Amino acid sequence: xxxxxxxxxxxxxxxxxxxxxxxxxxxxxxxxxxxxxxxxxxxxxxxxxxxxxxxxxxxxxxxxxxxxxxxxxxxxxxxxxxxxxxxxxxxxxxxxxxxxxxxxxxxxxxxxxxxxxxxxxxxxxxxxxxxxxxxxxxxxxxxxxxxxxxxxxxxxxxxxxxxxxxxxxxxxxxxxxxxxxxxxxxxxxxxxxxxxxxxxxxxxxxxxxxxxxxxxxxxxxxxxxxxxxxxxxxxxxxxxxxxxxxxxxxxxxxxxxxxxxxxxxxxxxxxxxxxxxxxxxxxxxxxxxxxxxxxxxxxxxxxxxxxxxxxxxxxxxxxxxxxxxxxxxxxxxxxxxxxxxxxxxxxxxxxxxxxxxxxxxxx
Amino acid sequence: xxxxxxxxxxxxxxxxxxxxxxxxxxxxxxxxxxxxxxxxxxxxxxxxxxxxxxxxxxxxxxxxxxxxxxxxxxxxxxxxxxxxxxxxxxxxxxxxxxxxxxxxxxxxxxxxxxxxxxxxxxxxxxxxxxxxxxxxxxxxxxxxxxxxxxxxxxxxxxxxxxxxxxxxxxxxxxxxxxxxxxxxxxxxxxxxxxxxxxxxxxxxxxxxxxxxxxxxxxxxxxxxxxxxxxxxxxxxxxxxxxxxxxxxxxxxxxxxxxxxxxxxxxxxxxxxxxxxxxxxxxxxxxxxxxxxxxxxxxxxxxxxxxxxxxxxxxxxxxxxxxxxxxxxxxxxxxxxxxxxxxxxxxxxxxxxxxxxxxxxxxx
Numbered sequence: 202x203x204x205x206x207x208x209x210x211x212x213x214x215x216x217x218x219x220x221x222x223x224x225x226x227x228x229x230x231x232x233x234x235x236x237x238x239x240x241x242x243x244x245x246x247x248x249x250x251x252x253x254x255x256x257x258x259x260x261x262x263x264x265x266x267x268x269x270x271x272x273x274x275x276x277x278x279x280x281x282x283x284x285x286x287x288x289x290x291x292x293x294x295x296x297x298x299x300x301x302x303x304x305x306x307x308x309x310x311x312x313x314x315x316x317x318x319x320x321x322x323x324x325x326x327x328x329x330x331x332x333x334x335x336x337x338x339x340x341x342x343x344x345x346x347x348x349x350x351x352x353x354x355x356x357x358x359x360x361x362x363x364x365x366x367x368x369x370x371x372x373x374x375x376x377x378x379x380x381x382x383x384x385x386x387x388x389x390x391x392x393x394x395x396x397x398x399x400x401x402x403x404x405x406x407x408x409x410x411x412x413x414x415x416x417x418x419x420x421x422x423x424x425x426x427x428x429x430x431x432x433x434x435x436x437x438x439x440x441x442x443x444x445x446x447x448x449x450x451x452x453x454x455x456x457x458x459x460x461x462x463x464x465x466x467x468x469x470x471x472x473x474x475x476x477x478x479x480x481x482x483x484x485x486x487x488x489x490x491x492x493x494x495x496x497x498x499x500x501x502x503x504x505x506x507x508x509x510x511x512x513x514x515x516x517x518x519x520x521x522x523x524x525x526x527x528x529x530x531x532x533x534x535x536x537x538x539x540x541x542x543x544x545x546x547x548x549x550x551x552x553x554x555x556x557x558x559x560x561x562x563x564x
Numbered sequence: 565x566x567x568x569x570x571x572x573x574x575x576x577x578x579x580x581x582x583x584x585x586x587x588x589x590x591x592x593x594x595x596x597x598x599x600x601x602x603x604x605x606x607x608x609x610x611x612x613x614x615x616x617x618x619x620x621x622x623x624x625x626x627x628x629x630x631x632x633x634x635x636x637x638x639x640x641x642x643x644x645x646x647x648x649x650x651x652x653x654x655x656x657x658x659x660x661x662x663x664x665x666x667x668x669x670x671x672x673x674x675x676x677x678x679x680x681x682x683x684x685x686x687x688x689x690x691x692x693x694x695x696x697x698x699x700x701x702x703x704x705x706x707x708x709x710x711x712x713x714x715x716x717x718x719x720x721x722x723x724x725x726x727x728x729x730x731x732x733x734x735x736x737x738x739x740x741x742x743x744x745x746x747x748x749x750x751x752x753x754x755x756x757x758x759x760x761x762x763x764x765x766x767x768x769x770x771x772x773x774x775x776x777x778x779x780x781x782x783x784x785x786x787x788x789x790x791x792x793x794x795x796x797x798x799x800x801x802x803x804x805x806x807x808x809x810x811x812x813x814x815x816x817x818x819x820x821x822x823x824x825x826x827x828x829x830x831x832x833x834x835x836x837x838x839x840x841x842x843x844x845x846x847x848x849x850x851x852x853x854x855x856x857x858x859x860x861x862x863x864x865x866x867x868x869x870x871x872x873x874x875x876x877x878x879x880x881x882x883x884x885x886x887x888x889x890x891x892x893x894x895x896x897x898x899x900x901x902x903x904x905x906x907x908x909x910x911x912x913x914x915x916x917x918x919x920x921x922x923x924x925x926x927x
Contacts, residue, residue, distance in 0.1 A: 293763040295902045302906040354733035370717035375735025400656040400703045539658045543665040
């Protein structure tokens with residue numbers, strides 16, 4: 202399966218390079234068009250229920266020295282990636298940047314890592330192949346999983362069968378860089394609970410929440426890595442499990458939910474691969490701050506700006522989010538998920554989560 | 565073993581509270597003295613080969629309302645920790661801060677998390693018990709391990725026997741919050757290689773470096789968590805393995821090495837528990853930047869300031885570090901560990917690390 206994927210990714214890359222040859226033959230100046238990656242150019246796809254790029258495009262064309270150099274870099278990178286797939290190797294974005302110093306043509310070398318990162322994104326978009334399928338590893342791997350789930354991970358050293366409660370320590374199962382190497386063997390899970398902070402993740406594991414509620418607890422670790430988002434989506438799509446997201450109650454954390462559910466502007470081309478639009482937000486809701494009388498901090502100016510900008514963000518233009526964000530601006534307060542401990546260490550697992558999950562119809 | 569530890573930690577906490585009773589009986593104003601935690605008050609312990617606090621002390625005394633309130637908070641915290649140990653529970657520093665809101669005496673409640681964090685550090689220092697032995701979990705757990713090592717982790721759900729190559733995925737074995745719950749069963753390791761970045765850690769694992777060189781590869785993930793430093797020390801002390809630290813070649817990364825080898829100013833009271841003074845720095849050395857002709861970035865003003873402040877830092881006052889830091893100031897450049905990729909993706913495992921390990925006498 203993996204070898205087939207590799208072959209397909211390789212062909213799509215080579216097709217890209219072949220386009221330049223076709224353009225030469227037709228007497229055209231070689232060029233490549235990619236969607237503009239700004240907030241103004243993402244729109245809601247009603248069919249697929251995720252945010253995707255709109256119709257605006259930027260063109261890299263060889264009609265200027267600058268444009269020609271960009272295309273040269275693209276061709277060198279395509280060759281590197283095609284070789285990497287052929288040899289079943291992988292590398293990081295940062296390694297690609299440095300590796301370009303060894304290329305024979307100085308004009309093909311990257312001048313900054315932003316440039317090489319952005320080129321790889323362009324290639325993802327125009328080829329329709331994800332970075333992971335190019336074997337480009339992220340700098341940091343995904344977070345960790347604990348729950349009633351038996352998986353098989355295909356590694357270079359052979360297959361590993363791992364039960365994500367019985368075969369792992371307290372730290373759980375570490376998500377690999379490319380979670381498509383994971384096969385789901387079987388599971389007893391009822392839902393997936395994504396948790397922002399390590400402290401709260403450890404609380405849930407210590408209290409045995411994953412065992413009592415047959416939950417797969419996924420640690421997000423702040424803004425989640427692509428691997429974590431991809432695996433969460435696979436839990437939903439392939440295992441049919443509801444996904445709920447549990448974060449701090451502040452605008453930065455709503456964006457964490459947003460990136461799990463709707464994808465980010467930067468990776469709108471990957472929404473279908475990474476986003477779980479059915480994921481629901483469990484809390485901390487501004488309404489919870491009031492209802493559960495949680496300890497709070499006042500909203501800072503940058504919090505207020507972030508909330509106001511979320512009211513303009515297409516991802517948050519729903520009745521639910523408008524109500525919550527307006528309530529938060531009104532009360533002027535935010536709360537962390539661990540503030541639930543003000544009612545005792547078991548309050549989150551005995552009271553808060555069961556009440557919220559019940560209200561949301563998950564349990 | 566763990567239950568004994570718990571009992572001992574509990575007794576040492578209760579002894580602290582008992583001191584206040586003794587002071588009352590003697591007609592003294594209750595007080596508690598702790599070493600001053602600043603750079604001027606750390607000194608080198610020749611016998612133990614680590615940096616420890618000097619003789620300067622600060623006293624919290626009930627002769628002022630502010631001091632009395634501090635001691636009240638200490639007593640409430642001691643009671644909470646003693647109960648936690650009795651019930652075999654654990655919590656995070658942040659949970660402790662929030663939990664104080666549920667305490668019956670408003671004066672005992674913490675006004676900021678800095679205050680509760682700092683109190684727990686005081687208690688560690690005066691009781692000689694580590695935070696982990698109080699069952700205070702860090703917010704973030706340690707990083708991950710890959711290598712020829714078979715361990716048993718004692719968890720609340722039973723013991724887990726895990727081989728750190730054969731029983732884990734590509735992500736490796738996730739270090740638990742308290743690595744003293746790990747028992748070393750057996751191993752074929754020749755040395756421990758601590759690696760700063762995730763990208764480089766993944767490169768070493770992809771290239772099979774841990775298998776070829778019988779190395780335990782420990783991912784530090786930037787400034788290493790206490791759990792990661794503790795486990796590294798245990799590898800050295802209990803398994804007799806040499807430890808080498810592999811980071812970027814810049815002043816911030818030398819501090820990462822410094823915290824593995826000598827501990828930090830903030831946790832000088834824990835040096836004996838966390839620091840591995842025998843750990844050696846493998847690179848990227850300023851000398852490597854020259855010798856291997858690595859791609860560089862110019863030193864920024866803050867880099868230069870940091871290097872100059874390291875020349876004043878007792879941890880870096882050795883011939884080796886003075887020579888390297890002065891060389892770096894002279895060339896005015898820094899390099900990342902992944903810049904080795906400018907000589908190809910295998911250069912680090914085929915050439916750089918073997919040459920350095922050989923020169924250091926590790927292999």
